[in-house]
Amino acid sequence: MILVFVETDAVGTGTGGASEVSREAVTFARTLAERTGGPVHAVVVGDRPDGLVDQLGSYGVAEVHHATGDAVAAYGGAAWAAAVQAAVAAADADVVVAPGTPRGMEVAAHLAARLDVPMAANVVGVQETGPLRVTRQVVGGAVLEEMVLPERPAVLTVAGHAVVDEPGVPGAATLREFTPEVTEADLVARVVSMEPVAELDLSGALTSARVVVGAGRGAGSATGFDSAAELAELLGGALGVSRVVTSLGWRPHHEQIGQTGSRISPDVYIPCGISGAIQHWAGCASSKTILAINTDENAPMVTKASYAVIGDMHEVVPAINAELRRRRG
Numbered sequence: 001m002i003l004v005f006v007e008t009d010a011v012g013t014g015t016g017g018a019s020e021v022s023r024e025a026v027t028f029a030r031t032l033a034e035r036t037g038g039p040v041h042a043v044v045v046g047d048r049p050d051g052l053v054d055q056l057g058s059y060g061v062a063e064v065h066h067a068t069g070d071a072v073a074a075y076g077g078a079a080w081a082a083a084v085q086a087a088v089a090a091a092d093a094d095v096v097v098a099p100g101t102p103r104g105m106e107v108a109a110h111l112a113a114r115l116d117v118p119m120a121a122n123v124v125g126v127q128e129t130g131p132l133r134v135t136r137q138v139v140g141g142a143v144l145e146e147m148v149l150p151e152r153p154a155v156l157t158v159a160g161h162a163v164v165d166e167p168g169v170p171g172a173a174t175l176r177e178f179t180p181e182v183t184e185a186d187l188v189a190r191v192v193s194m195e196p197v198a199e200l201d202l203s204g205a206l207t208s209a210r211v212v213v214g215a216g217r218g219a220g221s222a223t224g225f226d227s228a229a230e231l232a233e234l235l236g237g238a239l240g241v242s243r244v245v246t247s248l249g250w251r252p253h254h255e256q257i258g259q260t261g262s263r264i265s266p267d268v269y270i271p272c273g274i275s276g277a278i279q280h281w282a283g284c285a286s287s288k289t290i291l292a293i294n295t296d297e298n299a300p301m302v303t304k305a306s307y308a309v310i311g312d313m314h315e316v317v318p319a320i321n322a323e324l325r326r327r328r329g
Contacts, residue, residue: 001038001039001040001091001093001094001095002029002032002033002038002040002093002095002097003042003043003065003084003095003096003097003153004040004041004043004061004096004097005022005025005098005099005107005108006018006025006044006056006099007019007021007099007103007104008022008044008047008049017049017051017052017055018052018056018059019101020165021100021101021104021160021161021207022104023059024099024160024164025099025100025104025157025158026040026056026059026061027163027164027166027168028097028126028162028163029095029097030059030060031126031163032095032097032126035126035128035129038094040061041063041064041087041091041093042056042063042064042173043065043066043087044065044067045067045080045084046067046072046074046075046080048066052064053175057170057172058167058168058170059167059168060167060169060170061173062173063173063175064173064174065176066175066177067084067086067178067179067180068178068179069180071180071186071187072180072182074190074192075103075190076187076189076190076191077103077106077109077110077189078110078185078186078187078188079182079186079187081108081111082114082180082181082182082183082186084096084107084111085111085114085115085180086178086180086181087178088111094152094153094154095153095156096108096153096155096156097157098155098157098158099160100122100123100157100158100160100162101208105121115155117149117153118149118151119155120136120147120149120154120155120156120157122158122159123135123157123159123162124159124162131149132149132150133146133147134149134156136156137286159265160207160208160264160265161265161266161267162265206255206257206264207262207263207264207265209237210236210268211232211235211236211266211267211270212238212240212257212264212268212284212287213228213229213270214240214241214270214271214272215228215239215240215241215272215273216241216244216245216272216274216275217244217273218273218295219245219250219272219273219313220314221250222249222251225239225250227317228272228313228317230321234321234324234325240255240256240261240262241256242256242274242280243256243258243260243261243280256283257283257284258279258280258281258282259280259282259283261283262283263283263284263286264284264287265286265288268287268288268290268291269287269290269291270290270291270292270293271284271290271293271294271301271305272293272294272313272316273295273313274292274301275299275300276300276301277300278300280301281300281301281304290304290305290306290307291305291308291309292304292305292307292308292309293313293316293317294308294309295310295312
């Protein structure tokens with residue numbers, strides 16, 4: 001039996017459903033279950049949006065385990081892992097799958113430590129026959145590694161966009177609510193308050209965005225990001241930046257892509273004025289298509305890109321934006 005830790009959108013609103021990367025994780029789990037012949041269950045901790053159970057049923061999930069109670073109402077890595085561990089025991093799960101998000105990674109790491117089993121992070125594929133052997137991204141996606149998971153339950157996270165989000169044979173999922181036992185030690189680190197930000201923040205979708213527009217030192221100053229931000233908006237994507245940009249204080253750290261920032265796997269990445277140092281490449285190497293815009297034709301990002309435009313981002317990007325607006329009437 002395979003258990004999937006599911007994150008939800010619109011937490012606290014009562015609406016929404018499984019996040020995109022969670023739906024991808026369920027799709028991955030269903031593919032694995034087809035090989036083993038077992039069912040797929042899901043575990044949700046805290047808020048459960050209306051319609052979530054029906055949505056997961058449409059993805060082939062047989063049972064949804066919903067952890068409730070004051071101890072897990074707000075996010076805490078250890079407390080939520082305790083809830084998932086309780087669901088693992090109740091369902092007698094052989095494999096636990098989580099989305100490769102910061103929260104999914106943290107919960108899976110806590111869970112693996114509690115169960116004293118290895119954890120495979122950023123999995124992109126699984127061997128069809130034989131022992132459970134997965135392929136995962138390492139070195140920021142620049143290298144693929146095969147890893148055998150002999151222990152049970154096996155714990156792994158699925159890299160964002162490693163599989164296509166696809167519904168399965170629809171069915172009626174059964175809801176099972178429970179209140180996990182959580183110790184005081186599990187509650188030492190947890191979210192105690194949340195405050196909305198006044199400005200528009202496109203970075204929240206950075207790791208799950210299908211299109212990401214990046215901007216680096218070539219922006220020139222803190223006021224040089226308008227055209228890149230506009231391009232991201234026109235393409236329905238997110239804006240990301242290089243480490244030097246955040247180090248200079250031009251943009252906030254949560255927009256940073258790279259080894260010490262977010263790791264992205266979009267369908268299209270458009271780095272503008274970014275040289276492509278190894279630290280940045282570690283965060284964007286999993287991009288399916290890269291269109292680089294740079295004045296230096298020998299820049300590492302240009303040489304690694306699928307396509308490149310040699311020119312100043314302050315001339316090229318506004319021209320792209322103007323053409324996009326023209327085509328949209």
